[in-house]
Amino acid sequence: DTxxxxxxxxxxxKRGQNVTFRCDPISEHNRLYWYRQTLGxxxxxxxxxxxEAQLEKSRLLSDRFSAERPKxxxxxxxxxxxxxxxxxxxxxASSRTDGxxxxxxxxxxxxxx
Amino acid sequence: GQQLNQSPQSMFxxxxxxxxxxxxxxxxxxxWLWYKQDPGEGPVLLIALYKAGELTSNGRLTAQFGITRKDxxxxxxxxxxxxxxxxxxxxxxxxxxxxxxxxxxTLLTVNP
Numbered sequence: 001d002t003x004x005x006x007x008x009x010x011x012x013x014k015r016g017q018n019v020t021f022r023c024d025p026i027s028e029h030n031r032l033y034w035y036r037q038t039l040g041x042x043x044x045x046x047x048x049x050x051x052e053a054q055l056e057k058s059r060l061l062s063d064r065f066s067a068e069r070p071k072x073x074x075x076x077x078x079x080x081x082x083x084x085x086x087x088x089x090x091x092x093a094s095s096r097t098d099g100x101x102x103x104x105x106x107x108x109x110x111x112x113x
Numbered sequence: 114g115q116q117l118n119q120s121p122q123s124m125f126x127x128x129x130x131x132x133x134x135x136x137x138x139x140x141x142x143x144x145w146l147w148y149k150q151d152p153g154e155g156p157v158l159l160i161a162l163y164k165a166g167e168l169t170s171n172g173r174l175t176a177q178f179g180i181t182r183k184d185x186x187x188x189x190x191x192x193x194x195x196x197x198x199x200x201x202x203x204x205x206x207x208x209x210x211x212x213x214x215x216x217x218x219t220l221l222t223v224n225p
Contacts, residue, residue, distance in 0.1 A: 004155075031211065042117075042201050042215025043156065056211065091155050093213075100144055100163070100205075102213060104155035 002026060004105035006092050012111045013082055020078045021108045025094030032075050033102060034067055035091040036060065043091050043104075049075060050097070082112045116140060119202055119216030127224050132189040134219045136202030144205040145178050145185040146213070149198045156201055160187070182207075192223050 005024040013019050025032045030051055035043035046065070047057045051072035061067075064082075069075040079086055089109050093102040119136045126132060136145070144163055148156035160171050162178035162185060169176055175188045185202055199218040206214060 006155075033211070033213075035213075040217070042119075042203070042217050043213070044215070045212045048211050098210065100210070101146070101158060101161050103158060104148075107153075107155045109153065 004092055004094050004103055006090075006105035006108050008108060009106060010109045010111075012113060015084060015112055016081055018078065018080045019082060019110065020076055021090055021092075021110075023075045023077070023092030023105060025074070025092070026103060028096070029094035029103075030072070030097045031095045031102075032069055033093040033095075034075070034077050035093065035104075037089040037091055037107070038087075046077075079110075082110075084112050086110060087112045116206075116214055117202055117204065117216035119219055121219060122217070123220040123222070125222045125224065126192055128192060128194060130192055132192055132196075132221060133186065134200060134202075134221075135184060135186045136204075136216050137184040138204070138214075139183065141182045141207045142185075142204035142214075143182075143207050143210070145176070146203045147174075147176050147185070147187050148201045148203060150201060150218070151198050159200075189221075192221075194223050194225050197221060197223050 033048040034046040037043040049069040064080045067077045089107045091107045093104045095102040147159045150156045160176040167178040173190045177186045202216045203213045
């Protein structure tokens with residue numbers, strides 16, 4: 001399978017705990033994106049990387065959120081001190097440099113209890 | 114926040130019927146993408162549109178890039194039960210080739 005891969009698929013955590021998600025993009029794609037989707041809504045942009053450089057962060061990405069893409073390959077999204085409002089589907093996508101067709105992974109469903 | 118108005122919000126149709134849905138915005142978009150999402154899964158890309166007026170097909174799906182560059186349409190012909198899901202329009206606004214803006218989706222239910 002050469003699609004975008006995300007792990008874990010599901011995560012249940014207690015409020016206040018830290019969580020980390022991983023995304024492996026399509027191998028030849030230079031761009032990697034993180035989106036968040038809540039129930040009944042379309043995905044909303046969080047941040048994106050061009051190779052290893054993080055070039056844009058949404059205002060949705062509070063200081064409790066941090067994303068990395070070391071070596072320009074896989075990426076991680078960490079949420080510190082989780083809150084119930086962080087419960088959502090976190091989606092990763094990748095595309096070629098021209099940023100047109102973005103392909104999404106299966107997502108990580110986070111539930112904060 | 115999201116700036117794409119997608120309609121209808123939901124549709125209930127009989128198997129074999131054709132379906133139309135659309136997406137409008139007050140902003141100009143350079144690219145329109147249509148995705149389908151099944152419950153608990155990520156969106157799957159169906160069709161990409163790059164030029165105003167462009168009409169593109171993918172099997173029973175046909176999508177058009179509106180000539181004003183502020184809207185797009187998706188048609189599904191001869192619907193089948195596996196067409197059930199949420200269809201999202203998404204686009205790159207002029208001046209941004211990295212941040213997709215999504216609509217809220219159209220929930221399609223197909224009765225066999």
